[in-house]
Amino acid sequence: MEDGNLSDTSNTDISDNLESVKQISSAEESLSHGKKLLERNINCEVDGESFVNSSNLNRHTGKKPFQCEICGKLLHYKYQLAIHRRSHMREKPFHCEICGKTFVVKSSLNAHKKLHSRKKNFHCKICGKSYIQNCLLIYHIRTHTGERPFHCEICGKYFFTNSHLKGHKKIHSGKKEFKCEICGKSYAQNYRLVYHIRTHTGEKPFHCVICGKSYSRNSQLVDHIRTHTGEKPFHCVICGKSYSQNYQLANHIRTHTVEKPFHCEICGKSYSQNSQLVNHIRTHTGEKPFHCEICGKCF
Secondary structure (H helix, E strand, O other): OHHHHHHHHHHHHHHHHHHHHHHHHHHHHHHHHHHHHHHHOEEOOOOOOEEOOHHHHHHHHOOOOEEOOOOOOEEOOHHHHHHHHHHHHOOOOEEOOOOOOEEOOHHHHHHHHHHHHOOOOEEOOOOOOEEOOHHHHHHHHHHHHOOOOEEOOOOOOEEOOHHHHHHHHHHHHOOOOEEOOOOOOEEOOHHHHHHHHHHHHOOOOEEOOOOOOEEOOHHHHHHHHHHHHOOOOEEOOOOOOEEOOHHHHHHHHHHHHOOOOEEOOOOOOEEOOHHHHHHHHHHHHOOOOOEOOOOOOEO
16 A cells, blocks of 8 residues: 555656646746847847837838839838739739629728628619718719819819829829839829730620620720610709710710810810810821721821
């Protein structure tokens, strides 16, 4: 019996010793990790503040060491560069399983998903379409009325939303960050580059479910589908006339307002439609872009 008690005591001692060894080992590991953190501390040469890694130091100093090889944009962090590259590659790996819309980053997808669960309390009195926010309803109503309250002071063009105006102004800034790798042509806006690349590849990802015809832009498909349905969702609030495309309504409204926002820089004459201005400018330049294939005469 005594031998048995001795054996139990020995086992207990061994177990306690093993536990002590584990605790010591864990403490040493924590100490070692702490030392590594201290060793990794990097000091700012300007104010002496310490940082755990170079990324945090770069953020503090404003240094952007990660450069996009396509457009040259500089970023603080490597993950930001990875996300930025998707804007060039047109990569949107996160998609909504409810409506199919795709996103560059997961956080945008998560924010979008919340829209599906919210009630749509704001209703369009013209077509009955509903929205979760009043501002979205306001934007939608402008597609019916043709109202474009945001005005570019440089070229006179009007837009539905302020965000559209801001995107447009990039064209006037002269900065063209988005470059085609095939022909070298550059654009101020990424979506314009996407459209351009499809002129090289011939890609037409938007298909009509009625006749099978394909288009390179979704807006072209929407316009095409209306030739099947006869839908004319753009209504003039002055006379009630309807149109299948918004630009047709915008042109029509100017017949009521006598607005002529397109001005000739040579003689100052003004027109209600941009196409009219283009034709007028040719009277100054002598340009005749349309030629007869039989006799070669130009018009």
